[in-house]
Amino acid sequence: MKINLEILNASFLSSKKEIEDLNTKKLVSTMILRRRLTRASKLVIELMSKVDIDKQRIIYGTSFGELLSTSNIINAILKDDILSPTDFQNSVYNTAVSYASILSKNTNEILTVSSGEETSLKVLKVGAIKALDKDELLLVCCETLNINNIEEVNNCIDFLETAVALKVKVTKENPTMSFKNMNNDSYPKAIEHILHLAKNFKKNEKNIIEVEI
Template identity: 50%
Template sequence: MIRAMAKVAANESCDNLDEKRIVPKMMLRRRLTRSARIMVYLADACGFSEGSVVYGSAYGEMQATADIVGAIDANEPISPTAFQNSVYNTAPSYFSLLHGNKEEILTVSSGDDTSANVLQTGALQAVIKGKEVLLVCSEAINIPNIDEVNTCTDYLESGVALTLLPTEQEANIEVVKKAHADYAPSLWAMLDVFDACDGKNGCIVTLEL
């Protein structure tokens, strides 16, 4: 069962992510990467602050990675902050720090299939844990000169989230696969579910494991 959903997207940078309310401690707020800001915003929009999380990104922390590569190319010291923020689980880790969440985090990165695999992994987690699980996929690739290599998305920042609850009830929603041209393909499977359930309550979908 899909309990809650949210999405956000912008051609360059997502505005109005309500960081000051969601992350009141300034020191933590200043440390957040763009992906982490999107993550905590989507989780808040879904009303989720504690529980297992499955997070997906095809490209990971692009700005931190670019900073590290730039430092290596310039023969300069690598920033400890960039190194810390370069891992794929950066965004959900900041979410857990924010809320004191001690539940399991799983991170998935598998190119265009990322959100499809997040859905499968999230369904398994929901069945195993027997409770609600947060699924988030996001991409934040708004870095200098990205237009020279970007051919897959109009939105340089985007994210989609939903929460899953295991249920014995039969599926009542059919999810149709389609192209979401403005978004990175790594988000498409999750967006398919979002579109199928948008404006409906009590949506139940079948996920093949």
């Protein structure tokens, strides 16, 4: 089965360490909520402000999840320290998109996908199926890997923070994009498919990808 998705808008953020110049203070006016946000939450909120969404359903993908919160918990256990309630709350995989939905008062369906290196491809497939009801959807993938001692285990990627968002809908028009010549070796492989589409998105043109289910 093949489903064509039209990409209505796209945006991505990336940095070799930590993405700077975020508008978090402006986008999240409540200080208490702002202080609780994870890095991934800030990136997702930033992207949502750039792709013109209005409470659409969201498919969110991450392979490693909230790595910093998880590593903080593990370090606390190793040192026999008190666990941070905030880290515990923020350690689940849907933390970022949950904060974003609370902020935007979005009560629509939100689905989180984690499938290792195939995460963004699975997000596209799930999004394509969900889009068959002719609603617009938001597809988001995010990896925030900049934690202490990451260099001891990372020897394959350069960009430790990357987040991508696509606003999509189903279409019967022919594809104008493909995954040929996809080259995102410096980024987490888990987001390469959606990142490729965002990088090649052209405003004021038809951006259509064929998704094989």
